[in-house]
Amino acid sequence: MKNFFKILSVNILITLIIISLIEIFFGHWFDKNNLGPYVREHRLRKATYIVNYQGKPIEFIYKRNYYAFRGEDVPLQDVSAVIMGGSTTDERYKPEKYTITEILNQKLSQKNIKIKISNAGIEGQSTRGHLSNLKYWFPRLKDFKPRYIIYYIGINDQYADQELRNEFQDGKILSDSKYERIWDNIKSRSLLYDFARKIKHKYHKSDKKLLYDFDEGIKKYKSSNTKFLSYKEFKNNNDSNTILTKHKKLINVFISRVDRLHVETTKINAIPIFINQLTAEGFNNPALVALNLSLIDHCKFKEYKCIDLASKLDGKFDFWWDGIHTTPKGSQEIADIIAPELIKIINKTSKN
Numbered sequence: 001m002k003n004f005f006k007i008l009s010v011n012i013l014i015t016l017i018i019i020s021l022i023e024i025f026f027g028h029w030f031d032k033n034n035l036g037p038y039v040r041e042h043r044l045r046k047a048t049y050i051v052n053y054q055g056k057p058i059e060f061i062y063k064r065n066y067y068a069f070r071g072e073d074v075p076l077q078d079v080s081a082v083i084m085g086g087s088t089t090d091e092r093y094k095p096e097k098y099t100i101t102e103i104l105n106q107k108l109s110q111k112n113i114k115i116k117i118s119n120a121g122i123e124g125q126s127t128r129g130h131l132s133n134l135k136y137w138f139p140r141l142k143d144f145k146p147r148y149i150i151y152y153i154g155i156n157d158q159y160a161d162q163e164l165r166n167e168f169q170d171g172k173i174l175s176d177s178k179y180e181r182i183w184d185n186i187k188s189r190s191l192l193y194d195f196a197r198k199i200k201h202k203y204h205k206s207d208k209k210l211l212y213d214f215d216e217g218i219k220k221y222k223s224s225n226t227k228f229l230s231y232k233e234f235k236n237n238n239d240s241n242t243i244l245t246k247h248k249k250l251i252n253v254f255i256s257r258v259d260r261l262h263v264e265t266t267k268i269n270a271i272p273i274f275i276n277q278l279t280a281e282g283f284n285n286p287a288l289v290a291l292n293l294s295l296i297d298h299c300k301f302k303e304y305k306c307i308d309l310a311s312k313l314d315g316k317f318d319f320w321w322d323g324i325h326t327t328p329k330g331s332q333e334i335a336d337i338i339a340p341e342l343i344k345i346i347n348k349t350s351k352n
Contacts, residue, residue, distance in 0.1 A: 075143075221321075
C-alpha cells in the first residue's frame, strides 16, 4: 500500500510538472496582447432566445466570438470595419441577419464593396465605454487593423454628465471584484482553460431560452399614445437653441468624448464615422435631441464624417418593440437610411 501511494504521488507530481511546463511555454501568461480580465462578460458567450414577432416564434442562438465580437469567429486581419454602440447596436434579442450591422453588410456586398462590419456593440455602453474599448480591448487584438470604426451613439449618452459608472463598468468590460479580476486573468491566460472554453463554445448547446414578445411590446407602445415627432415637425414647432442651451453641460461632456474618440481612432489609422439615433419618441426627447443636433453641428464644424440618421428617420409605431430597441422592420429602415451615406464615405475614403 505504501508503494501504491508513493507511485501515485510521484505520478501526480510528474503530471503537475508537465501541465505547468505546457502552460508556461505554450500558454498566454507572458503575451502582452492577451485580453486578460477585460471584456470578460462578452467573450465566448452563447445563449438561446425565442422572440415572438409577427405572430411567429423565432428561435436563435446569440453568440459572441473569441475576441468578443458578435457572431462567428473571423480572423482579425480580415476585420476591415467595426461598429460600436450600446444595446441598440448589439441587438441581442433578434437573429443576427435582422440586425442593422448585418443588413448594412448585405448592402455593402450588393455594391461589391469588400468590407464587412463586425459588431462590437455592448449593452449599456456609452461613449465613455467606447473610449475604454479603444484603451483596453482593441489594443490587445493582434493583427486587428480596421479601416473604419463606426460609432452609433446618443441614447446611452443622455446621462453623460452624470458619474453613474466608471470606465470599466460602462458596459462591464472589467469586473469590479478584485477576486473575479484575478480569476478572469488566470482563465484568459491558461492554455488548457482557454482550449476547454473554445471546445465548449463550439459544441455546447445552450439550454437557456429567454422569451421576448415583440408583438406584445408593439401593442403596448401603440396603446400608450406615445407619438413619434419627426425632425421636420420639430423644426416647425420648436426652438432648438432653447434645448441646446438647457442641456449645455450634457452636450459639453458628450462632445468632448466624441473628440477623444476621433483622436484615438485616427491614432490607430482608422477612420471614425459617427451616427446619431432615435427612440420611439423621436424628437420628443429633449436630451437626446440636444445630443443629436450638437453632434451634427460639431461634425460640420470639425469636418468629421457623420451620418444624420435622426433627421431622416420617420418612425412608425412598429419600428420599436419596447420604445428603445428596434424590431427587424425598424432595423431595416435604419440600415436603409444609413447605407447610402456610409457607401459614399467608403467610396470617397477608399481613394485616399
